[in-house]
Amino acid sequence: MAPGGEPVSPGPLAARASVARRTGDPLVAGVSSWADLPARLRASGLRWTPQRRMLLEVLEGTTGHVTGAELVERCRELDPATIPSTVYRTLDVLEDLGIVSHAHRVDGREEFHVLPAAEHGHLYCTGCHAAWEVDAAEAQPLLDALERSRGFRVQLSHLSISGLCGDCAPATT
Amino acid sequence: MAPGGEPVSPGPLAARASVARRTGDPLVAGVSSWADLPARLRASGLRWTPQRRMLLEVLEGTTGHVTGAELVERCRELDPATIPSTVYRTLDVLEDLGIVSHAHRVDGREEFHVLPAAEHGHLYCTGCHAAWEVDAAEAQPLLDALERSRGFRVQLSHLSISGLCGDCAPATT
């Protein structure tokens, strides 16, 4: 999606960089700021609408993980007229743009998180329901094994692993 | 599909052990046959009902993987009065007994499969939507890594991995 490429829109929209994020994050190259999102949308023939603006506002105030329903709820706080389907469709668009990513939790619900952040999977304990993140380094053995044996490229961000954590696992072996 | 035990096509989702054959399978101790299920239920203070009998009938004719909705549908073929919630609740019970196991697919739907079968995870290609099974041997690197680093015991049967298969992955790198 042409990260860091063409400066498309000069307009006043870019001035709305409300969140003075520390730019220069080395982890994720092209997602330095959300201020250029309207331009990126238009560059793809997509549109910048009040509803999308609102969801972005919500996402800016979001850290960690949220379910789809939670995002809908927060949008409703800003605008009670929020329509769920619009939120979900916008999330799809944002995922295409690399702004958010989503996975399914062990209970089947959707879980979104906001980029930039290193791509990671999730580890759920079915005993105490705690959750952890699994980064590429930790998952590397699996990624390597599947790549070697099948040429399969794992999407780490969709990886949800469940099991028993050290505290909940019976002290066998 | 009768559980005939024919070798199934080699493609995605390979054959699983048929139910009728190979009793005394050392892998799964207590599930030698379903004939004693009524007794096992009663031994736990549970009950043997026509609805459960029917679901078992459906499961006996099931190979591979089914979604919850598919099971409901098949039950409805036998008895149009089937109530979805009863089916799902019975599946919960059967899972507790080790008769079936379930995981969530990448699209969030529930996916059940019938035991006995070696515990395995699933591999989904987001490009061509094919699916494969991942057995313990293949996942061993991950299982070992998580056990070592965190003492975490992975439930392989709940493992759903998505990504791009060898055919769909761009030939880069």
Add this chain to the structure above:
DNA sequence: GATGCTATTGCAACGCATTGCAATTGATAC
């Protein structure tokens, strides 16, 4: 066979997410 306890069912309502379609509206060209 009758009784009593309670697991289970049926039903209705709910929650989360998706989809189809007509109406709206953002972005561009004139």
Add this chain to the structure above:
DNA sequence: GTATCAATTGCAATGCGTTGCAATAGCATC
């Protein structure tokens, strides 16, 4: 500023799965 095109929205309906609760019916006991 106005016209034009299609992306997007709002809305209603749908699908899958869960939950609460009153009524039913296994099953053990007498």
